[in-house]
Amino acid sequence: MRDQDGIQSSGHFKQVSLDNHSEAAAAGRYVTARGTKYWSNGTVPLVAPELLGDVIASAADMAIVITQEGRILSILINESHPEFQRCKKWEGGDLHDYIAADSRPKFARGLSEAIAGKSPPRGIEINHVDGSKFDFPVRYTIHSVGPDGTLLMLGRDLRAVAELQQQLVSVHLELERDYERHRQYDARYRVLMDSSTEPMIFVDLATGNIIDANRSAAEALEADRDSLIGKALTQEFESRSGDNILDEVNAISRSEVRRVIEMSSRRTQKHLFVATTFFRASGERLMLCHLQSSDKDARQQHTLAESLQSMFDAGPEAIVFTDPKGFIQSANPSFLKMSEAASMSAIKQRSLADFLARGSVDLKVLVDNAVRVGQIRMFATQMQSEFGGQVPVEMSVTYLRDHAHPALVFMIRDTSRTSSMRTTRQPGAAGPADNVDSVMELVGSATLKDIVAETTDVVERMCIETAIELTRNNRVAAAEMLGLSRQSLYVKLRKYGMVDKPDAM
Known part of the structure; x- marks a missing residue:
């Protein structure tokens, strides 16, 4: 049967006659059979029946033809949504069975309005369910397409929109949590300030x-x-x-x-x-x-x-503060000059051993003894600059054990210009002073050559005694400090009768 526009009703859609369209095109007429222009008064160009399904499938992500009772007559799926192909099995079933419980009231209202010719222009959003693992939201517009009350539902996939909404909700919740944290911090800050x-x-x-x-x-x-x-x-x-x-x-x-x-x-x-x-x-x-x-x-x-x-900034002695392990925390300009360091930031958190000629050996002796007895005085060694130069120095160390953050304070004195020989001696150590007195008593009773030979033995014994005392009788460390092999050190210990103490390893 044909209507007055030359449209033949077949199935659930009005199929357009190509003959009328061809004749209108040949005659140069771009009006409908009623004599009105296309797109006016709700009319559309004539479309071939074999193209109508493709047009609908392309215009919507999913199109469903239903009866007024909700029975599914046909489903068209857009090719860009292959995951919806599983919905083809819905044909012949009741659409209510594939709608989530919370969306059924909305679908019922939308269906009633469409039958009454009052379909919402913005459509209705429906959550579909197909089993326990597949659910998705779709926005539909519902259109009456046949004299028998057949309805066409054109749907647009809302999953991307739903994901974006979920992300916005997550961001909003995170902002709320951040805001609460900031409120807590602000409250704590205010309490501390006011109290x-x-x-x-x-x-x-x-x-x-x-x-x-x-x-x-x-x-x-x-x-x-x-x-x-x-x-x-x-x-x-x-x-x-x-x-x-x-x-x-x-x-x-x-x-x-x-x-x-x-x-x-x-x-x-x-x-x-x-x-x-x-x-x-x-x-x-x-x-x-x-x-x-x-x-x-x-x-x-x-x-x-x-x-x-002022003493720290302008004093001639190098002053270094380190942690209990010997890592530099602060140093004065004299130390920077002695070590030839560019700035405080260039040496901060570096080990003081980097600036001692014997490295970790000297540092271990100084730290261990300072922590044990509280302080070390006039420890003779050599400092090494950033560029390899070496300077003889005397170091005194104080351990600040009662400080909130325990620290070691090193006072370093340059002895390169000292002309007389200085001895390094721990408090309570016996022997060196008596040896010096005995050498002085030789003047006038022995030749200079004999006195020098005796003095060499005295100095050698004093150095060995000092090294043994500083390393707490650790022969390996003492030999390394003196620049001797362990065997050579034992030979000299036997020479001076100093092998009685057991070796501390």
Whole structure:
């Protein structure tokens, strides 16, 4: 049967007559049988029946033809979605059986509206299920396509959209967790700041402004906390040295050494000592200032700290701080000059053994004895520079065992210009002084040649005794320290009657 537009009804779709289309094209007419232009009043160009299925399959990811009761008459699958081919087995079944329980009410409403000619323009979203392991969301638009009430459902796969939505939900949940963590950190920070009795302020080094202050700092400066925040540091403080306070702060931040600055509060005219700590947060350089009152004890401590700092910076003796294992933590300019190191950063965390001629042998002797007895005095050895040069030195070591972080302090003195011979002797060691006295008594009673020969034996015995004492009778270490083979050391020990002590391995 043909309708007035020349469209023949066959099956569930209206099939278009190619004869009418060809005649219209030949005549140059681009109107429908009703005389209206294509696309107007809901009309479309005539389509060949053998092409209609391909058009529908290409326009939708999946197309389903159903009755008004929901029975599936036919399914067309887009070739770009081969995974949907398993849905072909649905034909002849009830579509309700392949819809998730939570989507059935939506499908029922959409079906009723389509039958009534009120299909939602945006379609309806339905979750399909096919067994326990295959489910997928599809958005359908429902269209009436036959006089018998047949319905065409054109579906668009929503799995990519669903995955994107799931990712957005995951990101949102992660942001919520981050926000909660930041709230916890902020709460802890506020509790610490408000409960601390030590006045503290934070300064942004880029702008020089105060960005936070605790209650104790506001009380010490006799100001409201909110009035301090945002103020320039130079508006609240001035340097006691007369220099620009920001220039002084920036100079200290580059020196890698924590220092105390003496300032005056512009509000109260009180003298304050400010201990500075520098750090980075979110890429910004910040400074934490601990404010201390300049009472008598604080002034004495400050004076002592300044004196020690001046000695460390300008003293002629090389000073090195290491951890208990001998790794350098800090060193003064004299040590950098002696070791020919370019900067502090070039030697920090390196072993001090790298700068000793006998390397780990000397370092082990110094560290072990300093940790055992607390200090070592006037240990003679040689320092080796970065470029291989060697300098004779005397080293004294102090072990700071009661410090919060135990450390070793090395005082190193250059002895290359010393003209007289110096002896290295541990406290309580017996023998060397008596030997020197006996050599002096030979003057006037023996020739110089005999005195020199006797002196050589005395010096040799003193060196062996010192090495044995420093290595706690470890003959292997003592031989290495003296530059002797173990056999040669035993020969000399027998020569001087020093083989009674058992060897400490």
